[in-house]
Amino acid sequence: MNFFCSSIGRKILMAVTGVILIGFVTGHLIGNLQVFEHPDRINGYAHFLQSLGPVLWLVRLGLLACVGIHIWAATVLAMENATARSTPYGFAHTIQATLSSRAMRVTGYIVLAFILYHLAHFTVGFAQAGTFKTNLAPYLMEDDYHVMGFPVVSAGTEVLDVHSMVILGFQSKVVSLFYIFAVGLLSFHLLHGIDSLFQTLGLRNARWSVLLRKIAIVYCTLYFLGNLAIPGSVLLGTLQPRADAVTAVAHR
Numbered sequence: 001m002n003f004f005c006s007s008i009g010r011k012i013l014m015a016v017t018g019v020i021l022i023g024f025v026t027g028h029l030i031g032n033l034q035v036f037e038h039p040d041r042i043n044g045y046a047h048f049l050q051s052l053g054p055v056l057w058l059v060r061l062g063l064l065a066c067v068g069i070h071i072w073a074a075t076v077l078a079m080e081n082a083t084a085r086s087t088p089y090g091f092a093h094t095i096q097a098t099l100s101s102r103a104m105r106v107t108g109y110i111v112l113a114f115i116l117y118h119l120a121h122f123t124v125g126f127a128q129a130g131t132f133k134t135n136l137a138p139y140l141m142e143d144d145y146h147v148m149g150f151p152v153v154s155a156g157t158e159v160l161d162v163h164s165m166v167i168l169g170f171q172s173k174v175v176s177l178f179y180i181f182a183v184g185l186l187s188f189h190l191l192h193g194i195d196s197l198f199q200t201l202g203l204r205n206a207r208w209s210v211l212l213r214k215i216a217i218v219y220c221t222l223y224f225l226g227n228l229a230i231p232g233s234v235l236l237g238t239l240q241p242r243a244d245a246v247t248a249v250a251h252r
Contacts, residue, residue: 007080010073015197017066017073022190024063029226032166036233039163039242044145047159048152071112111189114182136161137244164241167234176231187224191216 003009034042049056139161145153153159170176194216198204204212233239 007077010077011200013069014073014077015200017070018193018197020066021063021070022194025186025190025223029223032230033226035163035166035230035239038142039139039161040141040143040145042163042166043139043159043161044141044153046162047141047157048145048147050160051152067112067115111182111186114178114186117178136164137242139163139242161242166230167239167241170231170234173235176235179231180228183227184224187220187227190223191220194219 004013031042031045034045052059138158141153141155141157141159143155144151170179195204195213198212198216230239
């Protein structure tokens with residue numbers, strides 16, 4: 001209880017949950033980039049994840065818990081900072097504070113709204129892409145899908161055509177532009193978040209601070225560009241769904 005009630009404890013909770021969530025969004029992006037490969041890749045990947053059953057839900061619940069703890073700790077720390085002084089500063093000393101650090105709360109809550117929409121869009125099926133889950137023609141795996149060299153989805157298995165579902169979902173300009181905007185804010189949020197967790201975990205010092213900052217900038221830039229590539233390629237027409245998938249959606 002002392003750990004949860006202390007500012008240091010809450011900062012450590014933010015850092016640890018931040019590391020877990022950064023690992024997740026990185027893995028999520030790597031998995032999504034398989035959309036540029038043969039449809040077997042991302043379709044087999046999605047089918048394998050769904051086949052995990054209770055294990056997948058345990059991972060999801062764990063990630064949701066991390067999100068909840070992260071938001072709670074950030075909100076409480078922000079409230080503590082706001083009430084630390086009975087009167088506001090006569091001059092706002094934000095010269096040394098980066099723009100990403102000053103915008104952390106705003107970007108954080110917008111990113112939360114984006115996460116909820118993204119889940120509704122592609123996972124739960126409440127939004128536009130949900131119709132594709134029932135209207136898409138079944139996809140038959142042409143080759144085995146392997147994880148660490150082991151075949152986990154056999155050729156000939158009927159799976160959901162996630163490849164076409166993702167592309168059809170991003171053919172809406174409004175959805176794609178919102179996605180790009182939100183991922184940009186997430187990358188901006190991660191820039192200060194990674195910098196802060198280095199500080200909280202005691203990894204940043206005078207010798208390493210410049211290098212660690214550059215690492216954070218490179219990571220966030222690559223993360224944004226990787227996420228931009230998918231809706232950008234769909235809008236440019238370089239990434240297309242299967243012709244029979246489009247026909248199935250149009251006639252059902």
